[in-house]
Amino acid sequence: MLTIGQVATYLGVTVRAIRHYHQRGLLPEPERDASGYRRYGADAVVTLVRIKAMSDAGVPLARIDELMAASPEQFATSVAAIDTDLKEQISDLKRRRRRIAELSAGDRLFLPEEVVALLDRVREIGLSQEAVRTERDTWILLVAQYPDQVPGWAAEKLAMLEDVAFQRLYLTADQAAGWSRDDPRLEALADEVNSFGGLRAPDTDGKKPILALDALVAVTIMAAQSGKPVPALERLVELCRLRAKPN
């Protein structure tokens, strides 16, 4: 008659696991000796071997007791179901691996390649690190809501950045974040923004493309909402809107 520890080392399972099986009702409690120790016979060992085999094969404990008492047909059916389950889990993990690969490939995070290219470009141009982060965060928000349109929008914006004048404008707007709310340069800047088509916030006209300095709008919105308002940019947005609707 074996003790629990002996059975465990014999079969290569832990003592805790065996007690767990008892608790789950998978393995009947054996008789106890005078001191209360569990004493196992060969039948218990056999049952345990079967449990271990199933469990190693990935059968969830809950189904093992079904299987132990199943007829050959039930057995086959259940095994097939479990196998299907495992197949699903595998393809799930594979999907995850693909996503992981995208994460590490997309240098900075879960954005479509067009956006990544755009971010690289604005960094190249000399945009401040903060502004780049804001640009990124804006795109993240956009992706969450318009995943299909985003690549197109990003490509469009990237194309606009070929224009040196637009680049200058973009950089100046970035600088403007440090200006005060009544800085006179804001007026000139607003004029320039308008010459590029003005501001268009994504929520202004639903699902239409965002162009130009929408990120600017986003900056002000996001800053305001996260508790760090940027007065100069707020004012700039105001000025641009005034020019856009002069009536």
Add this chain to the structure above:
Amino acid sequence: MLTIGQVATYLGVTVRAIRHYHQRGLLPEPERDASGYRRYGADAVVTLVRIKAMSDAGVPLARIDELMAASPEQFATSVAAIDTDLKEQISDLKRRRRRIAELSAGDRLFLPEEVVALLDRVREIGLSQEAVRTERDTWILLVAQYPDQVPGWAAEKLAMLEDVAFQRLYLTADQAAGWSRDDPRLEALADEVNSFGGLRAPDTDGKKPILALDALVAVTIMAAQSGKPVPALERLVELCRLRAKPN
């Protein structure tokens, strides 16, 4: 300012998950409004998008906070580690699928094919269902301790069963389980067993092959240990041992 439910539906996660991220410290608790509701700004949404992206990619929550604040090199290293992890999990699941396949293929359970063949054979020969189960259980025990030797042993025993005399002996021993302890036929049976080389229990000489009627020994041992002793077979084993060591 968004409520937790709005953020959740916007991003396609559950409210519970968001609260869970707060609890795990992945997502900082946002400010509350007058009634104690959480109010989320765009920054929180961005953080959540990043968390969701990592989590969807299979990054464990515990590592997400590392990654969120990691430098590009750390990021790459960690991502590689996680990918390795996923690969392992996948091959693990594949291994399980193979085991599952073996389970269902080996009709009656997790035994090497040689043993399955042997079991089929003894069933064919006409061994009682009980005896077949005992035979199976014995092999299960043997596999647990001598997984490498078992296929050889089973093949050897299967070969012996070609001999019709041996078959008869086997069947008679099966019948003997129903005899009384002092049945005179036991003597003759013991003689016959000896003419086939006698009994050899696996524990008798360590790792040497088991032959002939070891299952008989196993029957008595197992029966005794699981509380249902078989007196006639116990006696038979005794007799065989007497003949094996006549001094």
Add this chain to the structure above:
DNA sequence: CTTGACCATGACCCTGCGTCAGGGTTCGAC
């Protein structure tokens, strides 16, 4: 008689949330 290796039970820990339970809040409709 003590020491170290076992055994017992019970209870808390992990992951990633789901799902009550037992409240309070807000909003639109009447």
Add this chain to the structure above:
DNA sequence: GTCGAACCCTGACGCAGGGTCATGGTCAAG
């Protein structure tokens, strides 16, 4: 102004499959 539906809050238990104490009894050897 009040009703109900739909939110929100915290706290706690649940799952699989055990790991890991904590606390105390048992056993064999020296």
